[in-house]
Amino acid sequence: MAELNHYLVLSGVLFTIGTAGVLLRRNVITVLLSLEVMLNAVNLSFIAFGRFLGSSDGQIIVFFVITVAAAEAAVGLALVIALFRHVETLNPDAFRQLRG
Amino acid sequence: MAPASRRAGERALIPSVAIAQLVIVGFVFVVLLTAAAGMVYMERKVAARIQQRMGPTLVGPYGLLQPLADIIKLAMKEDTRPKAADPILFALAPIISAAAAFTAFAVVPFGAETDFFGLLDQPVPLQIADVNVAILWVFAVASMGVYGIVLAGWSSNSKYSLLGALRSSAQMISYELSYGMALAAVLVLAGSMSIREIVDAQAGAWLGFIPRWFVFLQPIGFFIFMTAGVAETNRAPFDFPEAEQELVAGYHTEYSSMSFAMFFLAEYINMVAVSAIASNLYLGGWHGPLLPLWLGWIWFLLKVGFLLFFYVWMRWTLPRYRYDQLMAFGWKFLLPLSVINLLATAAGVLYFGI
Amino acid sequence: MGFELILFYVFAAIAIGTTLLVVVQSNPVYSVLLLIGSFIGLAGLYVLLQAPFVAVIQIIVYAGAIMVLFLFVVMLLNAPREELVTSGILESPATRTIGAMLAIAFAAELAWALNRSSTLAWTVTDVTRRPFSVPEIGRRLFQDYAFAFEATSILILVAMIGAITLAGRQLTEGARLKSRPAGDASRTDGGMAEGGRAEGGRAQL
Numbered sequence: 001m002a003e004l005n006h007y008l009v010l011s012g013v014l015f016t017i018g019t020a021g022v023l024l025r026r027n028v029i030t031v032l033l034s035l036e037v038m039l040n041a042v043n044l045s046f047i048a049f050g051r052f053l054g055s056s057d058g059q060i061i062v063f064f065v066i067t068v069a070a071a072e073a074a075v076g077l078a079l080v081i082a083l084f085r086h087v088e089t090l091n092p093d094a095f096r097q098l099r100g
Numbered sequence: 101m102a103p104a105s106r107r108a109g110e111r112a113l114i115p116s117v118a119i120a121q122l123v124i125v126g127f128v129f130v131v132l133l134t135a136a137a138g139m140v141y142m143e144r145k146v147a148a149r150i151q152q153r154m155g156p157t158l159v160g161p162y163g164l165l166q167p168l169a170d171i172i173k174l175a176m177k178e179d180t181r182p183k184a185a186d187p188i189l190f191a192l193a194p195i196i197s198a199a200a201a202f203t204a205f206a207v208v209p210f211g212a213e214t215d216f217f218g219l220l221d222q223p224v225p226l227q228i229a230d231v232n233v234a235i236l237w238v239f240a241v242a243s244m245g246v247y248g249i250v251l252a253g254w255s256s257n258s259k260y261s262l263l264g265a266l267r268s269s270a271q272m273i274s275y276e277l278s279y280g281m282a283l284a285a286v287l288v289l290a291g292s293m294s295i296r297e298i299v300d301a302q303a304g305a306w307l308g309f310i311p312r313w314f315v316f317l318q319p320i321g322f323f324i325f326m327t328a329g330v331a332e333t334n335r336a337p338f339d340f341p342e343a344e345q346e347l348v349a350g351y352h353t354e355y356s357s358m359s360f361a362m363f364f365l366a367e368y369i370n371m372v373a374v375s376a377i378a379s380n381l382y383l384g385g386w387h388g389p390l391l392p393l394w395l396g397w398i399w400f401l402l403k404v405g406f407l408l409f410f411y412v413w414m415r416w417t418l419p420r421y422r423y424d425q426l427m428a429f430g431w432k433f434l435l436p437l438s439v440i441n442l443l444a445t446a447a448g449v450l451y452f453g454i
Numbered sequence: 455m456g457f458e459l460i461l462f463y464v465f466a467a468i469a470i471g472t473t474l475l476v477v478v479q480s481n482p483v484y485s486v487l488l489l490i491g492s493f494i495g496l497a498g499l500y501v502l503l504q505a506p507f508v509a510v511i512q513i514i515v516y517a518g519a520i521m522v523l524f525l526f527v528v529m530l531l532n533a534p535r536e537e538l539v540t541s542g543i544l545e546s547p548a549t550r551t552i553g554a555m556l557a558i559a560f561a562a563e564l565a566w567a568l569n570r571s572s573t574l575a576w577t578v579t580d581v582t583r584r585p586f587s588v589p590e591i592g593r594r595l596f597q598d599y600a601f602a603f604e605a606t607s608i609l610i611l612v613a614m615i616g617a618i619t620l621a622g623r624q625l626t627e628g629a630r631l632k633s634r635p636a637g638d639a640s641r642t643d644g645g646m647a648e649g650g651r652a653e654g655g656r657a658q659l
Contacts, residue, residue: 010466074616239510
């Protein structure tokens, strides 16, 4: 049977991959995608703990995390579109100045 | 579980129920493919009769082998791909469309429990899997079906395809909301998300002859579900994105031969899926008068056939909605109506204790 | 090897493989599709952890709605392929060594935390194995977590309005709308191409 540790290691690995993506990629949309990866890794560990502790709290918290991630993705992408209209590039290094 | 077949030796370890499950899976797959072929024939015949002409009559008796001729023709064509198209996505899009269409049938039951005239030790329900979140599964697969269309349009690298794909996918995701709310209203009435339990909640009859189908308790819900289903499958009168006059052929302009056949197949299987789910949720599935329960699948086939006929009838009778009318209808009329339907159903269940 | 362990490894391999490819390869459309594959792998893991409701909700909301939003934005902006490490901060060796050291420190910290938890090795037999039915989850959502539920619904409304405001077509003094075909084609129909309007309104499901 798969133990709790298996799920936590998997969650840790996914979280690390997501963090690497956020820090290393030079495309704003891929950065947002890596952010979603990180959120998913956390969801996995929530559900794993919920299962092994015998409580349904894990699933409920994941429900809320998914909802908040949806809202954040929508606003983040709207920002990306607004920024793209201003400067025609998706490289986050291009947005260094506060004044547009 | 006792070992199954008469061949002893290597087969003794596989229980008979597992074999029956595999047989059911294969059977459903083959029946769906045949249903798609049958739909091709039925559409052309019914369209012809509505337009007061004969339809296919040359190939086989009464033109019954016409779908076979169509498939052979499509298979013999050259499989082209535009040079600037993305090869991986171009090949992947029809696969996603067809796979999503077939996957919806993994939770659709089509008959009561049966033990195949005593061949099995224990009765096996006539469906692939009885998941207790089956309604959500249907909704999830409908969401995944959008990707096939979007990727087809994007990977073709052509303006008509992209425009048709974006319009079609925007239409699909808009009508998914009303679809989901109609499903939720049925869920409130039946108290369970497993489709088998919803069908079993519709057994019996009031006053002896009016069957307890949910369509009588929720006529508006049925209307919303069928309308949203027709819009989800991009059929008339909501087929603006594929209209030949407007957009060449929409998202499958650049496809030919077997890839085009996969899109065609996916559309017909989606129609069959919506009809099957509607007949399970609203029309009582395999329950019906006169026949014993283990023959209920005949009733199921009749109901699905009726809904499919209704689909084809609508296509050749109603004019097509323009795209902005289509979106306005979905957002400004159907969605508020489905919300009101859900609220009224919930209030009714609380008050009357149905 | 139990059947469940085999399934765990299969889904874990799918999840890790696709997630690595998301971060590594350069075409953003492929990244989005690979992330959908990762979500499907994770949904399989949720089913293994006896949370089928959350698994299906993940497919409906994350893979079916949020990723469609991402895909639309990628197609709208026609995001070009990019090299993995371009010019800029990452070229200087000092940054790279510091980055590598921090990554190793992070991995070491994670390994230490996980090693600590393995001494409390919970297995399946240790806890009550009771799958949670959907009515039970619903009851807890609406009774214990009712405030959070209502607050998230207001959050979604605010996010919807915010997304429409941010991405809608506004011609202000400083911003110049360059003439691009995607922008021009959006005048006639009420369909998707109007900036982020359709995505902003749709994303909240």
